[in-house]
Amino acid sequence: MTTIKDSVHDHIRIDGVARDLLDTPELQRLRRIRQLGTVSLVYPSANHTRFEHSLGVYHLACEALEHLNVDGRQAERVHAAAILHDIGHGPFSHNLEPLTHRRTGRYHDDVHDLLTNGEIGSVLRDHDLAPDRIADLIAGEGRFGQLVSGELDVDRMDYLVRDAHHTGVPYGTIDHGRLVRELTFTDGELVLDEGNVQTAESLLVARALMNPAVYSHSVARISKAMLRRAAERLLDAPETDVDAATLQRMDDHDLIAALRSCSATETFSRRLDQRDLYKRAVWAEIDDVPGGIIEADHEAVREFEREIADDAAVDPECVIVDVQSRPSMKESTSRVVVNGDIRRLGQQSPLVEALRAAQYSQWRLGVYSPPEMRERVGRAAVDVLGLDIEGALVSEVRNGLDATLDQFVD
Amino acid sequence: MTTIKDSVHDHIRIDGVARDLLDTPELQRLRRIRQLGTVSLVYPSANHTRFEHSLGVYHLACEALEHLNVDGRQAERVHAAAILHDIGHGPFSHNLEPLTHRRTGRYHDDVHDLLTNGEIGSVLRDHDLAPDRIADLIAGEGRFGQLVSGELDVDRMDYLVRDAHHTGVPYGTIDHGRLVRELTFTDGELVLDEGNVQTAESLLVARALMNPAVYSHSVARISKAMLRRAAERLLDAPETDVDAATLQRMDDHDLIAALRSCSATETFSRRLDQRDLYKRAVWAEIDDVPGGIIEADHEAVREFEREIADDAAVDPECVIVDVQSRPSMKESTSRVVVNGDIRRLGQQSPLVEALRAAQYSQWRLGVYSPPEMRERVGRAAVDVLGLDIEGALVSEVRNGLDATLDQFVD
Amino acid sequence: MTTIKDSVHDHIRIDGVARDLLDTPELQRLRRIRQLGTVSLVYPSANHTRFEHSLGVYHLACEALEHLNVDGRQAERVHAAAILHDIGHGPFSHNLEPLTHRRTGRYHDDVHDLLTNGEIGSVLRDHDLAPDRIADLIAGEGRFGQLVSGELDVDRMDYLVRDAHHTGVPYGTIDHGRLVRELTFTDGELVLDEGNVQTAESLLVARALMNPAVYSHSVARISKAMLRRAAERLLDAPETDVDAATLQRMDDHDLIAALRSCSATETFSRRLDQRDLYKRAVWAEIDDVPGGIIEADHEAVREFEREIADDAAVDPECVIVDVQSRPSMKESTSRVVVNGDIRRLGQQSPLVEALRAAQYSQWRLGVYSPPEMRERVGRAAVDVLGLDIEGALVSEVRNGLDATLDQFVD
């Protein structure tokens, strides 16, 4: 039994298969992957890693299983899945996922091969646990998969509290102790027990408030877009032989070193290091953006970028079009027991619909460029993308100013 | 200059008129009035007082004024109003307010005479401050009244964080630092500056989540209703000569001592002391309650109680009908600057409507009685009040059980 | 199983005999006894009660027992002792203990009769637990008595953290999670396991820092001395028939009400309510005080007070002589395992001796009086008690000023 001190959950006791997994290189690698990627450029304290998050998820999973009276091999499987659930993340966590998914066809929770091979595979087999069953749990499959990756999973409970602790933004401070205690299985579904409509709402609300303040803060989005652009150039640079699968297995240090040393990416690298970021030329609400743009695939977006650059007479590297996918809200299908019946939270709570609407109103299309070209790029983007000019241009661009709107410079 | 250590805001520096007001008996009395009344019967750590809350409100007012660049006499007036804003509270804070208002015609923020007389009046006059202007600020009047008592007041910012700290319920943990910094005056209105729709929403959400979890928790409502019943009996007891104005000026100790020593109230007093509380016989949603009941005045409700008791053949003291007023949501008129225009939050944010709906769905009519009579009282109440029987009876009553639904015994 | 939300330990699960004890009037009474008595006159947020502390001690005892692999009846006994350990406290906790001990011969941890009679006795017998064995544990007897009341008990671990949380003074923030995990039994002694010299020191240091900042803060001592004087007058007042045993069973409300309504105590009562406190006329270090004074018994001290009053020509009620007992340091006999041997912390750590010396240097004799008489009373006290005049008089008295030295007015 090992005890690890954690800034969020205090002492975490770790035992059994999880203890043995702890020492594998694959899990240790998560120490070097920041939980929130470029968000630390907005919130300078947000340097926490996937490793400590993985320990936290394991800890909450143990608590939940204890309350659910699950032990033995079933518990061991969930323990392994909880501590391994982020093993598939690449450098900067989610930041590069669209890129690596496009090129490898995989998301970070597709980990069958990672669990089968290497030291993780050995540890699992030593404990007589089938790697594929653990991988299925991580993919959210089966009864206990819901606990690891589902609408009411311990992953979310940990990251909301942890991100609040490290950013200083209090909105994520949920009552994880209560959530974990109120989980129960009814008809094979993981649900919150009677009297917890509001508990479920609080989880939803925490995420809805953390989203614009942290995860989709404009500076986080800009820096992430710059990083993704740089990584794409790296993959395509003739001077390197990094492919997407290799990229996916790097840690943050590897990627930063690679970007620094490749001539095609050193400018982006320097800009990210010095926080000399692109600025918003366009920041358009969903109603001001033609539907075709929102649904455009990667190639089409690249083509738009080239047209905008051409129109504005700037280098194509100076234009980034950042299209978010349409808003969705996973937690709306969280299940709660109300008067003895299982109901979807979305049926029960008017908040779900409202948060969906809020999310819709927070959606933004961004076009970014170096500050000195913002005005030209903004006007070109309005033309090329067919946007409503008043709604889409950020006000300094509209008024020919060159100031910053960013609340937090850092 | 005095520095006071506070569990929420750490060091509070207090100066000028506020420093002199601190030593008045009227302000010191707030040390003996619990902020949340009977809520400590649900959350045992919630023993904080109106005194520390008043210091906190003063502290946040100072910070807000500094950001608004207000100083001099205007600032002094707001300082005085902030520290005095709760001076009119009676014992157990809001718990008895419906009773004292009915009998005196006053709410706790009607403090013109309290500020004119006694030591407070002297201190204010020594500082050349007109008591009536301070009282107006406390009543929310004028430009700066909005800061003391309005949709975006520092009162709410303090109590949400403080109640969260002392109950352990995290939902009230708002970002008060940001709120205070983002306040600004536009066209004479106190508004949140550009980029703060979400900040305003977070305040709204915090209150909406704290409400059912803390302020309107069923056990808090039951104990409050019992206390109010006891206080009413005290006022009417021939053996005492306490009137409503006297009651209003008591502190918690006075009231508890009075209830213990009066034969008409000693049973309630013992029950409250021993947490031997009534239980819910009826807990009905708004749609299951005839409109006439919701609008009924105090006398009509008392009459319903007598009828129910009669019907159930129990002592009238064993029936309490607890009717909440119709849901309302003050913060929906908070104002925020959006693209340079002042907008009401309710116009801008779909959350406002949703929270209003949530509040509506959380509304409950309660009928309470000693546990052993719940079933009889519940069925009688359904008849007398014309409720929908399936919706209104709490399940143990419906099923003839005698268990507790309360999440937190304490 | 009941879950209670606590501001310090978050969720506390309570079960078995402890759950049944929770509803007894004797335990519920602790809700109305402040943990730190008059300390709230220094730290206004310090309104926490013996009730929540008792729950915290129970919680830590459960954790410790789990780590020690103790369950079954032995665990039940410790659970009962933990939750009941403060049942013998009178109003304002320790504040009146010297008085009640003098008159009843009992300290608060002498609870054999309280556990045998009343509802507590019934509950214990229903659970087949012998009240006397529980009372012995509370008195610190036997192997497990050390866990409830000893040098390394869970009582201290809870109160340090809880007092820090509620006062805002951080010094008490120990690592209770680690302490509880590192306890072990070796040769029947409760000791801290290998590698924990520093853990033991941290507990000692926390107490040594909290002591002058909180527990023995001069304003806390003054107000406590005033309360004790008032309570003594109450016991001796011909108009009341309160005796010391009755006093001991009161709660805070009872005592306050009694003091308010008795003519002999109403002045003290008003002063305490309005924080219109006596001030220090003398504040003398141990080396400036003749040994005979330090060892003087209660009657002798009362006689000194009368002489001082006489000498200063003031009413005897205007002089309070407050003699602390000689410094001692209980934790110095805490035991830790070092290289496989059990050692007393005092042998192992040079800090113990230093903290003893620090305690010695913090010891003060106080003489208190209303502010306007400080100078006269101070000079008279120097004469009567034979103090060193330069060392003993507080500087304002020495210099004829009438200012306050108190760091925190509240």
Added chain:
Amino acid sequence: MTTIKDSVHDHIRIDGVARDLLDTPELQRLRRIRQLGTVSLVYPSANHTRFEHSLGVYHLACEALEHLNVDGRQAERVHAAAILHDIGHGPFSHNLEPLTHRRTGRYHDDVHDLLTNGEIGSVLRDHDLAPDRIADLIAGEGRFGQLVSGELDVDRMDYLVRDAHHTGVPYGTIDHGRLVRELTFTDGELVLDEGNVQTAESLLVARALMNPAVYSHSVARISKAMLRRAAERLLDAPETDVDAATLQRMDDHDLIAALRSCSATETFSRRLDQRDLYKRAVWAEIDDVPGGIIEADHEAVREFEREIADDAAVDPECVIVDVQSRPSMKESTSRVVVNGDIRRLGQQSPLVEALRAAQYSQWRLGVYSPPEMRERVGRAAVDVLGLDIEGALVSEVRNGLDATLDQFVD
């Protein structure tokens, strides 16, 4: 004016010269240097950086100056010094300082050239601030140098609280608000005002407790020694042309990338990445170590390592001898006002001497090697270094076991 959200101090407002310095590459570089170097291998949440610490130090300096009523150009100078005080740190903060000092003759606070050149120099000159005067403040010179780098500096106040927040070890939780408020200048000396002996002690104690638990935790020392060895090999590797001055200007990513790609260091690099660390073969108290060893210079220690390796017949890279310098305690000369006189804390408080003794008793000489060679290396080291064999060998080595003593595996 910019506002930055910090996990420790909440909102930090940054203005004037500090605001302009914020955007320099030199300051942004501190985002990529971990505050505690390899301590994150013991406490996985300890990933905070010199950048956020620098902001915190700036914040506390602003508060202190406000209390000291210092503004204008003097304040601007201190602001610049506070935010720049760590600009000279190399990768992994203090971890490599002995190495870089040996080779460059400089410590991290020798920053005259860094402040004169580059963008920092431009910003300072734009604000009419002489770089040399700022560099002097950072070196602790002059009246205000004590505030930036002295016995009572804001550097220490920030790092203790920040390290506590991020490691989860509570001992560093000092009352920085009080410390900053109680600073005053007397006779040109920065001292703590009357009534603060204990405040000064609390700072001392916090550091004394954090030291063994965090800064000198054995696993932190081992990993730091391995990193230092690797960096030394890097500097000496023929295949690279990194010199000490270059090393000093790297960030963490640069160093890690360099260690990974150099054949002479890739083994250390892999071990650090995978937390496959050396273990203690020897862990000797100061009294068991000949004085000559403690005073030995770098070359002599390297020679001992070679001899030990030879004696144990292992590769020289498998032996690290880690000699701490003799204990010292800077804060003992902190000054406090006692009865109107300035006294050194060491004169006033018996704790100082005790903490010095505790530090002495915590001093350890370590000899580290891969786990499988511990026993051989340990016995050889005892011989070569002339240690007392019983006292020096860690118990597993003495008993031929191969277990771990580490409290926290991570």
